[in-house]
Amino acid sequence: xxxxxxxxxxxxxxxxxxxxxxxxxxxxxxxxxxxxxxxxxxxxxxxxxxxxxxxxxxxxxxxxxxxxxxxxxxxxxxxxxxxxxxxxxxxxxxxxxxxxxxxxxxxxxxxxxxx
Amino acid sequence: xxxxxxxxxxxxxxxxxxxxxxxxxxxxxxxxxxxxxxxxxxxxxxxxxxxxxxxxxxxxxxxxxxxxxxxxxxxxxxxxxxxxxxxxxxxxxxxxxxxxxxxxxxxxxxxxxxxx
Numbered sequence: 571x572x573x574x575x576x577x578x579x580x581x582x583x584x585x586x587x588x589x590x591x592x593x594x595x596x597x598x599x600x601x602x603x604x605x606x607x608x609x610x611x612x613x614x615x616x617x618x619x620x621x622x623x624x625x626x627x628x629x630x631x632x633x634x635x636x637x638x639x640x641x642x643x644x645x646x647x648x649x650x651x652x653x654x655x656x657x658x659x660x661x662x663x664x665x666x667x668x669x670x671x672x673x674x675x676x677x678x679x680x681x682x683x684x685x
Numbered sequence: 686x687x688x689x690x691x692x693x694x695x696x697x698x699x700x701x702x703x704x705x706x707x708x709x710x711x712x713x714x715x716x717x718x719x720x721x722x723x724x725x726x727x728x729x730x731x732x733x734x735x736x737x738x739x740x741x742x743x744x745x746x747x748x749x750x751x752x753x754x755x756x757x758x759x760x761x762x763x764x765x766x767x768x769x770x771x772x773x774x775x776x777x778x779x780x781x782x783x784x785x786x787x788x789x790x791x792x793x794x795x796x797x798x799x800x801x
Contacts, residue, residue, distance in 0.1 A: 603787055613774060615792035622787065661728070665788045672741070673790065675728045 572597045574664050576676035584684050589649040591679050593662030596643060602666035604645040605673065606636065610658040618660075621645055657683045687711070691777050691793035699801050703765040706796045708777030709758055715782035718790060719752055719762050723773045734760065735782070767800045774798070 573596040583589045595604065606618040621629045621636045629636045637646040649656055662676040690709040698704055710717045718733040732742040737754045745752070749768070754760040764771055774797050778790040 605787075605789065607792075612794075613797070614794045615776065615778070615790075617789050617791070620787045620789060672730060672733070673788075677727055 572599075572664060572666060572674050574662050574674050574676035576660075576662055576679050578679045579677070580680040580682070582682050582684055583652055585654060586651055589652050589656070589681060590637070591647040591649075591660050591662075591681065593645045593647065593676060594643055595645060595662075595664050595674075597664065597666055599666045602664055604636070604638070605663040605665070606634070606645075606647045607661045607663065608656075608658045609661065609678070610655075615661075619647065652683050654683050654685060657681060689777055689779050689791055689793035691775075691796050693796055694794065695797045695799075697799045697801065698767055700768055701766045702800075703763065704767045704771075704798060704800075706762040706775050706777075706798070708760045708762070708793060710760070710777070710779030711781075711791055712758065713781060714779035714791070716780040717754060717760050718776075718778040718780070719760070720776040720778065721773045722776060722795070728776075731762070764798075767798075769800045772798055772800050 575594045577592050602623045604621045608616045608618050619629050619631045619634045619636050621638045628638050633650045635648045637648055659678045659680050661678045663673040665673050692707045715736050719731040721729045731744045732752045733740055734754045752762045774795045776792050776795045778792045780790050
């Protein structure tokens with residue numbers, strides 16, 4: 571069965587440091603996509619970054635990058651030069667052909683950036 | 686362009702009352718999703734539509750919940766009668782169906798429901 575695991579329920583990081591949020595996944599399908607979303611305290615869900623299973627390079631979007639290690643089935647989110655506004659919940663999610671457009675969600679990691 | 690619009694943002698009601706949550710997806714998006722988020726269970730997919738047709742409603746908790754999408758620009762999620770355990774944040778999300786689309790979901794700001 572498909573599954574997403576986020577092992578860090580919470581993290582404290584000093585402002586301006588880099589942050590790595592862990593995400594491991596489990597699927598037997600060769601075709602899948604991995605997503606990261608941010609949910610600040612205001613509640614909205616904000617799309618950050620996407621990685622396809624066949625993508626040759628790791629995805630990057632500004633200060634966000636996805637450290638995709640296919641053999642290890644991990645898709646860690648890296649935030650460079652963290653800012654106070656990065657404090658939020660972060661969710662990893664996966665989509666595959668098992669059910670079109672259905673996402674499997676992780677439990678989330680609460681990130682707090684300290685000034 | 687406007688994002689996904691949900692209303693109301695907050696709703697407080699008493700047990701047994703009917704609750705209707707509304708959603709306007711992004712224009713041109715073919716997929717619409719209703720999610721529920723609670724501390725205990727995280728994000729749960731309730732139902733999703735493709736071109737206004739319900740595709741999978743297996744996540745709908747029970748018959749008290751119903752969802753409709755009468756046209757491409759409007760959907761409702763109704764709870765009748767409501768119960769305290771329905772208290773949650775309900776998200777609507779939409780997604781385009783186009784070549785090369787990654788399947789990214791665009792979420793509304795959510796409707797926070799409290800049932801007393």
